Amino acid sequence: MTTSVDVTVLADLLRRAAKAEILPRFRRLGRDEVRAKSEATDLVTEADEQAERMIKAEAQQLWPDALFLGEESVAADPTLLGRLAGADLAIVVDPVDGTFNFAAGIPAFGVMASVISGGETIAGIIYDPMGDDWVMAEKGGGAWLRRPDGEVQRLQAAEPVAxxxxxxxxxxxxxxxxxxxxxxxxxxxxxxxxxxxxxxxxxxxxxxxxxxxxxxxxxxxxxxxxxxxxxxxxxxxxxxxxxxxxxxxxxxxxxxxxxxxxxxxxxxxxxxxx
Known part of the structure; x- marks a missing residue:
């Protein structure tokens, strides 16, 4: 059984999906490429669906034993949510977080993924397609800003204030x-x-x-x-x-x-x- 996910490989997959399926559609969506789900502000676009399809296909090839759980996959099959707690290994993906912004042409959206092992989050990735960089963390290893040229910068939360x-x-x-x-x-x-x-x-x-x-x-x-x-x-x-x-x-x-x-x-x- 595959017991781990290479977080750098997963991060690069998110970036490739953004460049292939998300950015080419930004401010270019047709009316038939944006649909409401539960309410008028809960949207899905062709970019969400195609990006998740690409990420899922490659993730399942790389880590065939991992449960793949994406926002749009769950929209199609809500029973997937119930499998997360008991999964030995899972990859959870939001192909376009901030879909309302994306559909409105506002450049504040991202691609997110987490890795779950034995009911615990062990890695997290947030990719910004507009800034072309990631913030990411593995449990116990700190949080980091990473750029495609290999530059990394450690992240630190704010100091407490009143x-x-x-x-x-x-x-x-x-x-x-x-x-x-x-x-x-x-x-x-x-x-x-x-x-x-x-x-x-x-x-x-x-x-x-x-x-x-x-x-x-x-x-x-x-x-x-x-x-x-x-x-x-x-x-x-x-x-x-x-x-x-x-x-x-x-x-x-x-x-x-x-x-x-x-x-x-x-x-x-x-x-x-x-």
Whole structure:
């Protein structure tokens, strides 16, 4: 059985798929190449589907014993999600994270992959097609910015600051309706709140030390496994809203990431009152 995935090879595969299937379609999508899934803002494009098809085909050749789980594969067969927790080895892929941005011609989207072994995330990759570089991590090895010419730079999360000086991102669209206004009101306690509509770039920004917190409620594995590991390897603290570790099989329970445990506790107490 194949017991490991060469993360550099997987990272290069994401880049090749972006160059072959994603970038040629950026700002060139026809009307019939963009479709809504669950709602008007939940989109899929021809780029998502063709990029995932390419990544899946090559990944299955390279690592035939790994479960492949992609966002569009799960859209076609939701039962795949239930296989992730018990998989000895799995590769989870988001072919275009930030599809809404991509379809709108906004250059803030990414390609993400994570490697799962025995129910634990052991590697994460976020590729930026516009900047042509990766942020990536293997468990225990730190988080790194890597460029195609071989240059690497270690990433470090921001130093802790007081609540009223925190700058970060929060996705509130999937919060319970009765709690959304309360949490949005609580976010007035921080210095600055934004949302890129692209987890790939939000995680890159946090791992690079530019913001102090990320908050999400809906937890699909392709959106958060890679970024959470990269954030942790950059020194940040991550946990679900109840304080428990975030694991590959979790689809709810929220996720909060901060520079350290003390900052996490402050945000949980003062902002995420769920």
């Amino acid at each position: 609540l009223d000086q925190m700058v970060g991102m929060a996705s509130t669209g999937y919060l319970p309706v009765e709690k959304r206004a309360e949490v949005l009101g609580n976010l007035a306690k921080v210095r600055f709140l934004t949302n890129y509509r692209c987890a790939a770039h939000e995680y890159r920004t946090l791992a690079g030390g530019h913001v102090h917190y990320l908050m999400y409620n809906k937890l699909m594995p392709w959106d958060h496994l890679a970024g959470t590991l990269i954030s942790q390897e950059a020194g940040a603290y991550a946990a679900r809203f109840d304080g428990s570790p975030y694991l590959p099989q979790h689809l709810d329970g929220g996720l909060l990431i901060a520079p350290d445990k003390a900052s996490w506790d402050t945000l949980r107490r003062e902002v995420v009152t769920i």
